[in-house]
Amino acid sequence: MSTPYEIVIGLEVHVQLRTQTKLFCGCSTLFGAPPNTQTCPICTGMPGTLPVMNRLAFELALRTAVALHCEVAEFTKWDRKQYYYPDLPKGYQISQFDLPFSADGYLRISDAKGRIEPKKVGIIRAHLEEDAGKSVHDEQAGQADSRIDLNRAGTPLLEIVSMPDMRSPAEAKAYLAELKLLLTYLDVSDCNMQEGSLRVDANVNLHITTESGKVVATPIVEIKNMNSFRSVERALAYEAERQYEAWRETGQELGEVPKQTRGWDDAANVTRAQRHKEESSDYRYFPDPDLAPVQVDPETVERVRSALGELPADWRHRLEVTYTLTPYDSDVLVNQGRRFVDYFVQLAELTGDGKLASNWMQQDVLREMNERGIDIVQFPIPPDGLAELLEKVKCGAVDTTRGREVLLTMLETGKTASEAMESMGIHALDDSTLIELCRELVAANPKLVADVKSGKLQAAGAFVGQAKKKNPNVNPARVREICLELIQQM
Amino acid sequence: MSLIELSATQLLAELEARRITSVELTQACLAQIERHDGRVGAFLRVDAQGALQQAERIDQRRRNGEPVGRLGGLPVAVKDLLCSRGELTTCASRMLENFRPPYDATVVARLKAADAVLLGRTNMDEFAMGGSTENSAFQKTRNPWDLERIPGGSSGGAAACLAASMVPLSIGTDTGGSIRQPAALCGVTGLKPTYGRVSRYGLVAFASSLDQVGPLARTAEDAALALEVLAGHDPLDSTSVDRPVPNYHQTVRRPLEGLRLGLVREHFGPGLDGEVEQAVREAVRVYESLGAKVKQVSLPHSKYGVAAYYIIAPSEASSNLARYDGVHYGHRTDERALADELAAERQALGPGREDEVDSALVRMYRRSRSEGFGPEVKRRIMLGTYALSAGYYDAYYLKALKVRRLIRQDFDRALAEVDVIAGPVTAAPAFKIGEKSDDPLAMYLVDLYTVSANLAGIGGIALVCGYSSGGLPIGLQLQAAPFEEERLLRAAHMFQQATDWHLRRPKLP
Numbered sequence: 001m002s003t004p005y006e007i008v009i010g011l012e013v014h015v016q017l018r019t020q021t022k023l024f025c026g027c028s029t030l031f032g033a034p035p036n037t038q039t040c041p042i043c044t045g046m047p048g049t050l051p052v053m054n055r056l057a058f059e060l061a062l063r064t065a066v067a068l069h070c071e072v073a074e075f076t077k078w079d080r081k082q083y084y085y086p087d088l089p090k091g092y093q094i095s096q097f098d099l100p101f102s103a104d105g106y107l108r109i110s111d112a113k114g115r116i117e118p119k120k121v122g123i124i125r126a127h128l129e130e131d132a133g134k135s136v137h138d139e140q141a142g143q144a145d146s147r148i149d150l151n152r153a154g155t156p157l158l159e160i161v162s163m164p165d166m167r168s169p170a171e172a173k174a175y176l177a178e179l180k181l182l183l184t185y186l187d188v189s190d191c192n193m194q195e196g197s198l199r200v201d202a203n204v205n206l207h208i209t210t211e212s213g214k215v216v217a218t219p220i221v222e223i224k225n226m227n228s229f230r231s232v233e234r235a236l237a238y239e240a241e242r243q244y245e246a247w248r249e250t251g252q253e254l255g256e257v258p259k260q261t262r263g264w265d266d267a268a269n270v271t272r273a274q275r276h277k278e279e280s281s282d283y284r285y286f287p288d289p290d291l292a293p294v295q296v297d298p299e300t301v302e303r304v305r306s307a308l309g310e311l312p313a314d315w316r317h318r319l320e321v322t323y324t325l326t327p328y329d330s331d332v333l334v335n336q337g338r339r340f341v342d343y344f345v346q347l348a349e350l351t352g353d354g355k356l357a358s359n360w361m362q363q364d365v366l367r368e369m370n371e372r373g374i375d376i377v378q379f380p381i382p383p384d385g386l387a388e389l390l391e392k393v394k395c396g397a398v399d400t401t402r403g404r405e406v407l408l409t410m411l412e413t414g415k416t417a418s419e420a421m422e423s424m425g426i427h428a429l430d431d432s433t434l435i436e437l438c439r440e441l442v443a444a445n446p447k448l449v450a451d452v453k454s455g456k457l458q459a460a461g462a463f464v465g466q467a468k469k470k471n472p473n474v475n476p477a478r479v480r481e482i483c484l485e486l487i488q489q490m
Numbered sequence: 491m492s493l494i495e496l497s498a499t500q501l502l503a504e505l506e507a508r509r510i511t512s513v514e515l516t517q518a519c520l521a522q523i524e525r526h527d528g529r530v531g532a533f534l535r536v537d538a539q540g541a542l543q544q545a546e547r548i549d550q551r552r553r554n555g556e557p558v559g560r561l562g563g564l565p566v567a568v569k570d571l572l573c574s575r576g577e578l579t580t581c582a583s584r585m586l587e588n589f590r591p592p593y594d595a596t597v598v599a600r601l602k603a604a605d606a607v608l609l610g611r612t613n614m615d616e617f618a619m620g621g622s623t624e625n626s627a628f629q630k631t632r633n634p635w636d637l638e639r640i641p642g643g644s645s646g647g648a649a650a651c652l653a654a655s656m657v658p659l660s661i662g663t664d665t666g667g668s669i670r671q672p673a674a675l676c677g678v679t680g681l682k683p684t685y686g687r688v689s690r691y692g693l694v695a696f697a698s699s700l701d702q703v704g705p706l707a708r709t710a711e712d713a714a715l716a717l718e719v720l721a722g723h724d725p726l727d728s729t730s731v732d733r734p735v736p737n738y739h740q741t742v743r744r745p746l747e748g749l750r751l752g753l754v755r756e757h758f759g760p761g762l763d764g765e766v767e768q769a770v771r772e773a774v775r776v777y778e779s780l781g782a783k784v785k786q787v788s789l790p791h792s793k794y795g796v797a798a799y800y801i802i803a804p805s806e807a808s809s810n811l812a813r814y815d816g817v818h819y820g821h822r823t824d825e826r827a828l829a830d831e832l833a834a835e836r837q838a839l840g841p842g843r844e845d846e847v848d849s850a851l852v853r854m855y856r857r858s859r860s861e862g863f864g865p866e867v868k869r870r871i872m873l874g875t876y877a878l879s880a881g882y883y884d885a886y887y888l889k890a891l892k893v894r895r896l897i898r899q900d901f902d903r904a905l906a907e908v909d910v911i912a913g914p915v916t917a918a919p920a921f922k923i924g925e926k927s928d929d930p931l932a933m934y935l936v937d938l939y940t941v942s943a944n945l946a947g948i949g950g951i952a953l954v955c956g957y958s959s960g961g962l963p964i965g966l967q968l969q970a971a972p973f974e975e976e977r978l979l980r981a982a983h984m985f986q987q988a989t990d991w992h993l994r995r996p997k998l999p
Contacts, residue, residue, distance in 0.1 A: 047573070047581075048573045048591065048691065048694045048695065050690065050726060051728070084815060090813050091809070091815060092812060282879055284880075289697075289729075290728065291729075
């Protein structure tokens with residue numbers, strides 16, 4: 001490493017759990033409804049109302065914690081985090097403070113392309129809390145009106161706090177990608193960053209090795225407002241350089257200044273200091289007397305654990321072992337999500353050829369999905385339909401290049417592989433027709449024949465090209481074979 | 491006897507037998523309110539029209555032979571802290587002067603479902619903080635036994651309207667004694683149920699872990715009737731307990747055989763008024779004459795009850811009342827005046843120092859809360875905010891929770907030896923209006939005998955057991971193990987069968 005410092009990164013991820021209703025009331029959590037239409041006296045904090053815990057939200061949170069190898073507390077409680085803000089109607093947020101329902105887990109990260117070394121990132125804790133509402137500042141025409149939308153208030157959030165175990169922006173990105181993948185495999189969140197279902201804050205500082213060999217730590221900065229994994233990576237890279245420059249200028253070390261919060265400005269490609277929230281340091285947490293503590297018995301944890309199903313790491317392993325894929329291939333497939341893997345497994349089973357299935361899925365299916373902007377569930381050809389085409393390719397009824405054209409026809413017309421091939425006039429030629437064709441070619445190309453005879457076997461390729469021109473349905477491998485045989489007999 | 495002097499149980503019997511109508515009864519109550527409430531000040535609002543319409547509906551149903559609810563046609567007064575759909579629910583605070591909840595408190599819904607006639611809303615200390623009803627932002631309530639004196643609090647209006655025969659049944663809330671203490675000072679019967687027995691949904695929270703809704707009535711029998719309607723599990727309140735509701739009104743008449751009555755050593759120390767002690771000891775002798783065995787018990791940590799209470803209750807209050815900030819709920823300050831004020835302050839400070847002035851949002855919070863809350867509410871919010879602050883939490887809040895646990899253990903131990911603990915409700919009869927206004931601490935000590943039940947989460951009942959030489963009611967408090975309301979009511983009824991203190995009525999001018 002050329003830089004004289006190590007970057008130390010911890011991430012706080014807020015995940016919106018995929019529940020129909022909010023954490024403490026029966027309101028819908030659907031995104032995008034007109035402001036304040038998904039509210040009730042409870043989530044708007046009306047005097048006298050009381051929260052009642054959503055069991056499903058707790059179940060989803062539990063599933064995630066178990067998948068992150070966290071210890072699940074047998075006794076957990078709810079606390080009030082108190083601060084004044086217009087989008088917080090009760091004047092406090094119901095969260096978990098000193099007894100989170102889970103702690104001490106980890107997530108393994110790696111990269112099949114080898115951009116980072118595999119490592120285990122520790123999870124300090126994962127806890128449940130309710131979301132706040134949204135302030136909408138409308139400053140048109142000098143009217144500094146602020147509006148509040150409480151549709152989001154009370155939505156269940158899972159906060160996952162990592163250890164400061166990451167040492168590069170790439171590791172941070174890998175952690176986020178793997179976490180997101182895990183959450184989608186667990187089906188606990190849709191992880192949509194645009195809709196705010198997944199939010200990331202980073203804590204970052206540097207360990208700088210000075211010329212004297214002493215290692216000093218720079219003050220920890222919290223970065224907010226990063227709206228994509230890409231911006232997380234860029235913000236961290238920027239912040240590392242900024243902190244190094246700041247340290248060279250001021251010499252300030254960890255503990256000498258209060259923790260700073262900076263916001264990422266994606267357009268300007270910089271982080272900017274945010275105004276200090278007033279008295280934000282003392283949230284006066286205390287146990288929420290309106291909610292009963294939650295007891296989680298070990299049987300429940302076991303039940304959740306055994307119902308987890310196969311997670312990304314399990315799938316990567318299984319694809320390598322069962323279908324003899326390379327780690328790279330299995331990684332690409334698994335990273336496409338659970339449904340994509342399901343499709344692959346069906347295709348591989350139907351064709352009996354994992355490698356072939358993998359190639360077609362990575363190249364053709366994925367390309368079509370991207371071009372059409374659809375996911376695998378929306379992909380028009382079911383696995384058995386694609387398997388039929390792959391069988392044709394395998395048995396030589398059509399070559400790979402023509403096979404791709406067949407796939408396009410299938411997608412455009414909705415035809416099966418056989419129907420598509422027929423409409424394209426592709427049919428397997430019988431051997432006598434092929435031999436006749438090859439005889440003609442050999443007779444017409446004495447120069448090529450001579451080349452082959454002198455040992456330039458690659459010259460046989462030219463026969464294949466000519467054969468395809470005469471009849472696009474020829475099987476290239478068979479043409480080559482027949483031509484070589486004919487020349488040998490001469 | 492006139493209608494207004496009959497008990498709720500008697501009135502229901504009359505209504506069911508169709509010897510009287512609900513309209514007649516409601517009119518009699520309204521007339522009594524009309525005649526006396528100008529001086530007593532028990533009601534913040536009386537809904538004469540709505541009450542008469544409801545009474546008429548119930549009468550009609552009875553005439554048609556249709557079934558009516560448990561309280562069919564019986565007038566009931568409700569403390570102004572319990573939400574009623576579409577109606578003002580002010581908590582006797584300027585803050586919520588215009589608040590109309592779009593939902594019913596579960597207890598209000600239960601009263602409605604039981605076909606009660608909701609007569610009006612009773613006065614209280616602001617947000618239930620106080621023991622004299624002097625902290626109401628709107629009016630004073632006077633004790634019907636002596637109009638110069640306080641009715642107790644915070645459910646002062648709820649107790650006074652009963653004592654003044656304005657209504658046969660009334661609903662209050664008790665956080666540190668707010669049902670029992672005014673019931674005692676006004677000479678009526680008041681029951682604070684076990685925490686979790688009655689739903690808190692729609693009860694505007696003061697201290698969530700202590701608040702409990704309960705009935706005030708003239709007799710234990712009436713309180714049993716009301717509790718039967720109010721009690722039960724509520725899916726909207728996670729702290730309400732899912733266990734069957736006994737037929738209190740049916741069992742209340744059965745005397746307790748071989749009752750073991752506990753007298754708490756610590757209750758009879760210095761500070762207890764001689765006449766109060768005498769009346770309580772006399773009440774104990776009545777129980778002995780009914781076959782009860784009396785035993786001394788000890789609640790060694792009860793002396794820390796008031797201290798722990800005044801940490802825990804304000805801590806929770808400081809959080810519960812945070813929502814009254816002028817943004818979503820509560821009074822909002824005049825924003826134009828606020829903007830002018832800020833501009834003037836910034837100008838006075840000069841350029842470069844603008845940041846020293848509050849932001850408009852912060853100043854709006856400050857001014858709205860300063861204007862909307864009364865002094866006692868502010869005092870408790872400050873106490874609670876302090877107790878929960880970083881660096882003080884362990885020494886105050888956490889310590890108070892430990893004391894709370896010890897107090898509960900004291901009760902568990904004592905109530906393993908006896909069935910019911912008997913003692914005073916207050917150290918002295920009702921004091922004069924204004925007498926303790928300048929001494930908040932003296933005011934807090936009024937709760938000495940009542941806060942422990944809230945801290946321990948157990949039930950307690952207050953009933954009149956005598957009168958002072960000045961003619962003021964003196965209360966007897968009975969406490970029992972959690973969910974032993976049946977036992978409390980039966981014990982109280984036994985006493986009321988053997989005595990007639992509860993039948994006395996004040997002479998209103």
